[in-house]
Amino acid sequence: MDDTLPRVDPDRLVHEPGRLAILVVLNAVEEADFLFLMDQTGLTKGNLSSHTAKLEDAGYITIEKTFVGKIPRTVYRLAEPGVEALREYHDHMANVLRALD
């Protein structure tokens, strides 16, 4: 193996495509609800619930349940550790791609 190549060890929590899609969407907006995340990521309801729960456990996103009138609304936001994780993931993958050039 070539020693000049960087070690490929991305954050697995971010590397999973579904979770990466959620983080990318939340990075693009200030906040979004479940339906918006479903619409933008193309994930199913079950997958989205499971991925957002994992991201919340890791502290990467925050989930707030509110009411608009009498209608419940769950709002998702990217937390500071999530911003940092996404930035590190970006830098890591950019290094890998640069080494392969």
Next chain:
Amino acid sequence: MNGNIDVGGIDRRARTAGYDDGLLEIFAATALLTIALAWIVNAAFVGIAAAFVVLLGWKAFDRAKALITYPRIGYYRERSDEPKRTARGILLFIGGAFLLMVLVILISGGLADPTEWRRAAPLMSGISLAGGFWYTADRSGLLRYRLIAGLSVVSGVLLWWFGSGESYVGVVWHLVILSVPLALVGIWSLARFIRTHPVQELPTDG
């Protein structure tokens, strides 16, 4: 969703999702036509019309979003710019446009002549509104706002060049020229948005 994701595409879509419904264009066209109408009735009403648009227009816009957009693609809030920086940018831009207008009037030798001020008013309006549309294009990444910004400058310059300055009709024409394509694009986008995005059942366990 399969294992491959288009990160750039998701990022771009999420940033422009809020502009697909055409509501911003309809709101902008209505606001410009309201101000144009106020100018036709009496120039003194322009300030009141502008305040009316700012205070009530955005509320109506938010209400329309809640009724039309969110039930179809979900609720989201765009990232907001730092308010002080935005306000400084707006003031600098409008100040620059005003200085340009003064310079143009000075060159034409009529600083004391109200006719020259009225004649140059579409120039000021053209550059100021272009700044707003250019800023929206930067945020949304949508070419149509750059085209509207270009139309604003070109129509402003032409109305100034060929204007007589006998009244503020040049500004009214400028507002109407911008409103028409905005309204058409907005209505077309809204119709397409409603057709392609049916109201979705709200997920219960989000």
